[in-house]
Amino acid sequence: MSETRKPLVVGNWKMNGDLAGNAVLLSGVLTGVAGIDQGAVGVAVCPPFPYLSQAAQVLAESPVQVGAQNVSAFENGAYTGEVSAAMLSELGCAWVIVGHSERRAMLGETDEQVAAKAAQALRSGLGVIICVGETLEDREQDRTQAVLARQIEALASLAQQADPNKFVVAYEPVWAIGTGRSASTEQAQAAHAFIRAGLEAIGFRAASKIRILYGGSVKPANAQGLFEMSDIDGGLIGGAALSADDFIAIVRAAALARG
Ligand code: PGA
Numbered sequence: 001m002s003e004t005r006k007p008l009v010v011g012n013w014k015m016n017g018d019l020a021g022n023a024v025l026l027s028g029v030l031t032g033v034a035g036i037d038q039g040a041v042g043v044a045v046c047p048p049f050p051y052l053s054q055a056a057q058v059l060a061e062s063p064v065q066v067g068a069q070n071v072s073a074f075e076n077g078a079y080t081g082e083v084s085a086a087m088l089s090e091l092g093c094a095w096v097i098v099g100h101s102e103r104r105a106m107l108g109e110t111d112e113q114v115a116a117k118a119a120q121a122l123r124s125g126l127g128v129i130i131c132v133g134e135t136l137e138d139r140e141q142d143r144t145q146a147v148l149a150r151q152i153e154a155l156a157s158l159a160q161q162a163d164p165n166k167f168v169v170a171y172e173p174v175w176a177i178g179t180g181r182s183a184s185t186e187q188a189q190a191a192h193a194f195i196r197a198g199l200e201a202i203g204f205r206a207a208s209k210i211r212i213l214y215g216g217s218v219k220p221a222n223a224q225g226l227f228e229m230s231d232i233d234g235g236l237i238g239g240a241a242l243s244a245d246d247f248i249a250i251v252r253a254a255a256l257a258r259g
Pocket of ligand 1: 012172176177178179180215216217218236237238239240
């Protein structure tokens with residue numbers, strides 16, 4: 001964690017929740033963040049599309065922001081089943097996750113589509129959280145840096161328009177997502193430093209101000225160690241974000257790790 005970047009902790013609820021359960025979770029998150037210094041950490045939750053307005057209503061006037069888990073690369077029109085960035089903005093979203101590995105792997109999203117979605121979201125004033133990360137096979141065959149370099153280079157066209165407050169990268173090694181097996185602090189730090197250098201190399205002049213979140217089996221027990229690493233600026237939290245207590249413990253770890 002660096003003094004110059006305000007950490008961010010984002011809950012990715014994936015395809016989980018219902019109205020009643022969300023109400024309990026959101027109220028637990030609201031109560032929990034009340035005891036945490038808001039200047040020290042940013043917080044957002046990303047429910048499924050149908051629950052965005054529920055979250056936006058409950059979290060209005062609170063420091064917790066709302067994000068979506070996907071966005072269309074197109075502005076509007078005949079794209080059945082898609083949701084536009086303008087719609088997300090209007091509903092009160094501040095963020096959108098783009099290029100999650102589950103979408104890349106299961107739905108075939110390409111680096112180019114990820115970049116186009118991010119560009120569209122930025123044009124609508126949303127902040128983007130762009131996910132990158134290698135598979136287990138990539139890591140075992142020593143291709144981690146090659147994969148990260150390819151995924152980062154695809155973002156070059158965004159370098160000029162990206163405000164560092166609204167452009168966030170999430171390093172999520174695919175083998176660590178939902179597996180209970182987090183990357184070690186050293187593995188994560190090395191990847192984050194590589195990503196930051198890559199952003200700078202492709203023209204992000206404010207690369208030192210861009211937050212790079214770690215995601216993949218972050219829990220209260222390992223959050224602090226990860227967040228203490230110099231290039232890890234918070235987390236993208238899946239499973240643990242479905243428990244208010246666990247999520248808040250991770251938010252607190254990010255607030256404390258600052259500096
Ligand atoms: P996990 O998921 O925390 O459950 O590993 C992280 C993510 O997929 O964003």
